[in-house]
Structure formats: structure tokens, C-alpha cells
Amino acid sequence: xxxxxxxxxxxxxxxxxxxxxxxxxxxxxxxxxxxxxxxxxxxxxxxxxxxxxxxxxxxxxxxxxxxxxxxxxxxxxxxxxxxxxxxxxxxxxxxxxxxxxxxxxxxxxxxxxxxxxxxxxxxxxxxxxxxxxxxxxxxxxxxxxxxxxxxxxxxxxxxxxxxxxxxxxxxxxxxxxxxxxxxxxxxxxx
Amino acid sequence: xxxxxxxxxxxxxxxxxxxxxxxxxxxxxxxxxxxxxxxxxxxxxxxxxxxxxxxxxxxxxxxxxxxxxxxxxxxxxxxxxxxxxxxxxxxxxxxxxxxxxxxxxxxxxxxxxxxxxxxxxxxxxxxxxxxxxxxxxxxxxxxxxxxxxxxxxxxxxxxxxxxxxxxxxxxxxxxxxxxxxxxxxxxxxx
Numbered sequence: 443x444x445x446x447x448x449x450x451x452x453x454x455x456x457x458x459x460x461x462x463x464x465x466x467x468x469x470x471x472x473x474x475x476x477x478x479x480x481x482x483x484x485x486x487x488x489x490x491x492x493x494x495x496x497x498x499x500x501x502x503x504x505x506x507x508x509x510x511x512x513x514x515x516x517x518x519x520x521x522x523x524x525x526x527x528x529x530x531x532x533x534x535x536x537x538x539x540x541x542x543x544x545x546x547x548x549x550x551x552x553x554x555x556x557x558x559x560x561x562x563x564x565x566x567x568x569x570x571x572x573x574x575x576x577x578x579x580x581x582x583x584x585x586x587x588x589x590x591x592x593x594x595x596x597x598x599x600x601x602x603x604x605x606x607x608x609x610x611x612x613x614x615x616x617x618x619x620x621x622x623x624x625x626x627x628x629x630x631x632x
Numbered sequence: 633x634x635x636x637x638x639x640x641x642x643x644x645x646x647x648x649x650x651x652x653x654x655x656x657x658x659x660x661x662x663x664x665x666x667x668x669x670x671x672x673x674x675x676x677x678x679x680x681x682x683x684x685x686x687x688x689x690x691x692x693x694x695x696x697x698x699x700x701x702x703x704x705x706x707x708x709x710x711x712x713x714x715x716x717x718x719x720x721x722x723x724x725x726x727x728x729x730x731x732x733x734x735x736x737x738x739x740x741x742x743x744x745x746x747x748x749x750x751x752x753x754x755x756x757x758x759x760x761x762x763x764x765x766x767x768x769x770x771x772x773x774x775x776x777x778x779x780x781x782x783x784x785x786x787x788x789x790x791x792x793x794x795x796x797x798x799x800x801x802x803x804x805x806x807x808x809x810x811x812x813x814x815x816x817x818x819x820x821x822x
Binding site for chain 2: 552
């Protein structure tokens with residue numbers, strides 16, 4: 443997605459070989475016109491997948507996910523990051539590790555908002571090691587529903603998440619794929 | 633806002649005299665068409681306030697806030713809830729207490745995303761005791777910027793937040809004002 447890649451080149455900040463900060467337009471300050479374009483792009487890409495729900499993980503996936511769900515005319519569900527696990531028959535949970543925050547979260551979904559007929563599109567802002575995506579997939583598959591697609595705003599292709607998801611056969615679409623951040627230089631996958 | 637009030641009556645769940653759950657269309661599952669209508673309503677109401685930025689607090693304010701910021705054609709800024717306070721000259725912080733979660737958070741904003749010329753619209757999903765709004769106001773005023781308006785999706789008018797903000801002269805607009813939740817009955821302010 444050219445608009446996004448241009449903004450990453452103009453406004454992204456390479457912190458080290460692994461970290462790209464996009465706080466000025468995606469994570470902290472949010473460019474809502476860009477989010478709208480991202481929503482249109484995901485909706486168009488996955489339009490034949492018979493998506494019934496858009497899932498995202500709180501909190502920086504919410505803005506692109508709500509725009510996508512609006513365009514697809516399906517509900518968005520926010521998987522909550524709980525710090526403790528809960529024994530409760532009304533919810534699904536999956537443990538995920540946040541490498542950026544060095545914390546374990548329990549992704550949590552009420553059973554009210556998923557059924558085995560659902561075809562779900564997972565939307566998130568970043569794909570790195572794929573921890574959040576793996577957690578969302580586990581919850582969806584525990585519920586007997588289908589992961590119909592995974593839409594990622596920025597993929598760090600040099601980390602393991604994308605290869606992992608590809609190997610399992612998931613339909614992944616990333617709007618910007620970053621090959622390398624070495625030497626303070628942002629290089630995209632062709 | 634009639635659409636919202638109708639949905640609250642149909643889908644809201646009164647848990648006790650103080651708690652209304654709207655997990656099926658606002659907080660956990662999110663109705664993105666409703667969020668669009670909410671964005672249009674806030675943008676229309678505050679259109680003459682020369683808003684330069686929309687602020688919200690992670691995470692359930694993000695969906696209505698991104699729609700509002702899209703309609704107003706200004707950036708959205710997500711105030712982060714940090715669990716620890718940080719000594720750092722690059723950020724503003726304000727301590728807030730979450731009564732629902734019984735936790736203290738440090739609302740956090742990078743100084744990069746506010747200037748003294750900003751006229752800011754705060755958007756949040758709920759107004760109860762006004763803790764989150766007070767924290768956002770403190771950050772905005774610490775930066776020398778102006779709180780040009782406060783847009784709330786659901787106000788629990790029987791709690792102290794609205795009166796507090798009115799007394800200080802802030803321009804508050806709530807789309808649904810709940811007078812009482814007693815006896816499992818949702819009653820709106822006229």
C-alpha cells in the first residue's frame with residue numbers, strides 16, 4: 443500500500459535493527475484518514491472471504507479494525523488483554539507474550555461473541571513474532587470458528603511471525619512488509 | 633441520540649444500580665455503523681469549536697474517537713494507560729483511578745503530540761466519576777492547550793462526573809444520559 447509505505451519512510455523512526463516507531467501516525471497519534479484507507483484496502487482484499495466478524499487485539503489494532511469492519515459491514519470484536527487468567531466457562535482465553543512490554547497477557551473473549559459458523563478476519567497493527575496472532579487464532583479455533591484471513595498493517599518480515607503463519611496455510615495480507623531496519627534504513631520486501 | 637438510546641434499551645444489561653454493560657455493541661463487540669453515526673454526531677455538535685485534535689483514553693474510547701476525528705479531519709491521540717509512572721521530560725502524565733478495575737493508571741502523552749495552540753475534543757465511551765476525563769484535562773492544561781469540548785457516549789448522570797465538569801464550565805455533550813439504573817430499569821434524563 444503505497445500511501446502507508448510513504449508515510450513509514452517519512453515519519454517512521456528506526457530505533458534499532460528490530461524496532462520501528464510509528465507513534466506519530468499509527469500507535470499514539472493516529473491518522474484517521476490513513477485508517478480509513480487501510481480499512482478500504484483490507485475490506486477490498488478480503489471481500490470474497492465471506493467474513494462475518496473482524497477481530498482485533500486491544501489497543502492499537504482497534505482503529506484500523508473498526509474502519510475495516512465498517513467497510514465489510516460486520517461487527518468488530520476487541521480481544522481484551524487481561525493480566526490475570528480467569529477460570530470461567532463463559533470466556534475463551536489464550537496466553538500471549540508481549541516482547542515489547544515483556545509481559546504475559548491473557549487474551550480474552552466472551553463466548554457470546556463467537557460461534558462455530560463465524561469466518562473471522564483478524565486485524566492488527568504489527569506482526570513481529572506473531573504472538574498476538576497466535577493467541578487470536580487459538581481462541582477462534584477453540585470456538586470451532588474459521589480464521590478466514592489475517593490483515594496486518596506493518597509486518598516485520600525479518601521476524602518469525604509471517605513465516606509461521608504462512609507455513610500453517612493462513613491467508614495473510616500485510617500492507618507494508620519490512621525486510622530490514624539495519625543501519626537506520628527502512629527496506630521493504632519487493 | 634435516538635439510535636444509541638434504542639440500542640441501550642434493547643441490548644444493554646443492568647448489572648446493579650451502578651453498572652450498565654454494553655459489551656454487545658460498544659465495549660467488547662463493537663457496532664461500527666453505530667460508531668460512524670456517533671462520529672458524525674460529535675463532529676456536527678463540535679463543528680464550530682475549531683477542534684485541532686481528538687483525544688481519547690485507551691481502549692474503548694478509540695472506536696468512537698477515530699470516527700469523530702475522521703469526520704473533523706484532525707488527528708486522534710490515544711492517551712496510554714501506563715501502570716507505572718515514569719520520570720521523563722518528554723511526556724505528560726496524570727494519575728487516574730479506575731473504579732471498575734480498582735487500579736491506578738498513569739495516563740500518558742508524548743509532548744510531541746500537543747502544543748499550546750491546540751483546541752482539543754476529548755471523546756470517551758463512559759462518564760461516571762469523571763476520573764478519566766479529569767486526567768485528560770490535567771494533561772491538556774499542563775501543556776497549555778485548551779479543552780474545547782468533551783464528548784461522551786454514555787453518561788451515568790447519577791454519578792458525580794457530569795456535575796463536576798459542568799461546574800468547571802467545560803462544554804460537555806453526552807449522547808445518552810442515564811438518570812437511573814434502579815430496579816433493573818434504564819431511565820434516561822429527559
